[in-house]
Amino acid sequence: MLTIKEGDTIKGPFWKEEVVVEKVERIGRYVRIAGFTLRSKMYVDRLLTEEDLSLIQISKEEFDFSAPADKTFLRIEGLRFKYASIFDPLLAMNVSKIDPLPFQIEAVYGYILKRPRIRFLIADDPGAGKTIMAGLVIKELKLRKLANRILIVVPGHLKDQWRRELKDKFDENFVVVDRHTFNALYGENPWEMNNQIITSIDFAKQEEILPTLNSVYWDLVIVDEAHKMAAYRYGEKISRTKRYKLGEVLSKTSNHLLFLTATPHKGDPENFRLFLDLLAPGFFATPEMVEESLKNKDNPLFIRRLKEDLKDFEGRPIFTRRFPMTLKFNLSDEEIDLYNEVSRYVVHQYNRALRQDKKRNVAFALVILQRRMASSTYALLRSLERRKERLEKILTGQEEPKELKIDFEELEDLEESERWKKEEEWEGVTLAKDPEELRGEIETIERLIEKAKEIVKGEKEVKLRELREAITEGFRRIKEMGGNSKILIFTESRDTLEYLVRKIRSWGYKVNFIHGGMSLEERIKAEKVFRDETEIMVATEAAGEGINLQFCHIMINYDIPWNPNRLEQRMGRIHRYGQQKDVYIFNLVAANTREGEVLLRLFDKLDEIKSKLGSDRVFDVIGDVLYGKNLYQLILDAAMNAKSMDEILKELDIRVDENYISKIKNILGESLATRYIDYTKIKEMAEKAKENRLIPEYVEELFKKAFKMAGGRYRELKEGFLAIDSIPYEIRKIAEETTFKNRFGILMKRYPKVTFDKEVAFKHPEVEFLSFGHPLLEALLEWVERNFSDLARRGAVFKDPSGVYNGLIW
Structure with missing residues (x-):
């Protein structure tokens, strides 16, 4: 019988690789073997029978130098690749389809990755590319084998944006976990099923979901718009929101924790301290300690850089100017x-x-008609028609009146398609107590429908004429600045979108659209059509989710969202890094409506604050700049006649003096900002990274040799591309393993065009970029390790063609 001793290396059919034995123990008829796998260092603890022992062999190290040199070479190179991050500390930068800016490199490599345990907040101004910085952290930790299980928590409407950015730029695949996932996996914990997950903050905070998160552990958690996880102190009492409680769970169940937000402070020191408490509980015991650390420039928990300080390697500002203009009409x-x-x-x-x-919820639901009217008469008409149909069904007993539960905080963060479903439900609510009252309401709606039809059919909408003039003016400005002939038009309503597309097409323009009813893939396709073919795109808020339109310089807001955050998101679609020209934003406002009066006063006030502040950053945080004012409520009060116009306008009549500007600067987080960025040092880091990088040609040569040896077929195409026609079974088998799929994503059956060069991949987005983290390269390296590790340990004889070296390698 085989005698196994502690320290032996054994192999058998029970493990995928050799096992180093740390403990051997006889238990009755069984032998217990405990130890770890030689390569992957996985813990092993197994009871073996006498029969099992007969299938095991003790590995003996034999240095007879009989290993084939080509296979040994592949194993050595594979091992070198495995530890590439040791020799290239900026490896993620070199293997991702990004060209990071100095301040992004500084945040990731100068601050975050220097910490043995990441607990950090990136609080840069909007548009600084926080997704790119988070992607670099993810990639770098994975390459260094420090993160396997990763959770990203975002507002619901940003899930697709994150999925797209991480896939396109970092080749990282994330799955979305939501209510559908939980329903499909009854009795299982979906958080354990995948290693790379994106979820929405308002789904994760729910009372029945939070306990399922409490029982799993993450290597890395990233929270976007993390300021939404807020807590407040009232005297001795701390009020924690549901989102804050989610933050407490994530803080306990993660090793590394990264927060992203553009508005961290909001002018409330204690609120900010409680927020930082989620990253490092108890680190700052009082708000004064936070202030002290800021004064001493000694804050290990966060970094904040302002828009005007963000520059490229040549010292040029990365943001162009933007000019919002209000187009008033009656x-x-x-x-x-x-x-x-x-x-x-x-x-x-x-x-x-x-x-x-x-x-009370019904009251808010009814406001939808007022918002539709503010969008377009056509949108109002369609809403009224749907409302009439629903009320008639209730009258005839085909439908029951619905009870509504509205959480406005959640509603604003929903994906657009989900928000539309909710709003359609609102169109059917009624307060009618009996059939007679219901008939009276239906008659009123019929009267309104007739009036709306008359305006739509007679093409009497003034706003439509204003839009046509704004389009003409927009194309004139584009010609002056030598920009792309593209105009983006935003609307809140899908009905308005369909109406405008028909009208604009009839005016002779080439037009396409994006709305929330389209999948992410369809929206990306529409983005390309707008870039390459059409002149005008009409979009709902969905164009603010995962779509990049920096090639467009003119934006027209056909209607103005009552939630100021949505206005910021719209502007951010074209006013962002990569925009080459100044940006013009036309806001269409009906001056002789109550809500129009409020919006006009708002835009005037923002202009005044902008000129006194000396920065257009006010447009990034409109809702926060008018502190103490709930803009949605003011517009609602105006629309519903809840207060007199004088009272409402008086609320916006803010005295913009030195004291007010000082408060605004505090809210904008200027006191938190790091104003100095060492561009020379970062430039040196970037150049050093370029020198240390693994040359693409080396990776390509290794790939070709190993792939051919594994039985794969490829063709060399023009301009240095490869076509991968056939992937061998053994490689596919590795890629099908659950742990592999969770880590690297799905391997395709073939790849028509691949490159190993990042610069080439940049210029040809349709080409597959093969580098670290790509399932094909990773599966091939794994195949080399599994097949040639034992062999290479025997040693090999290499011949040097130049005749300089004469020796052995083992």
């Missing part, structure tokens, strides 16, 4: 007549609902 007599009638109907219902405590 509704026609017919439109004002309809506007007043709709308002009377909605305000009457709204006030009735507010008087009934349990119906």
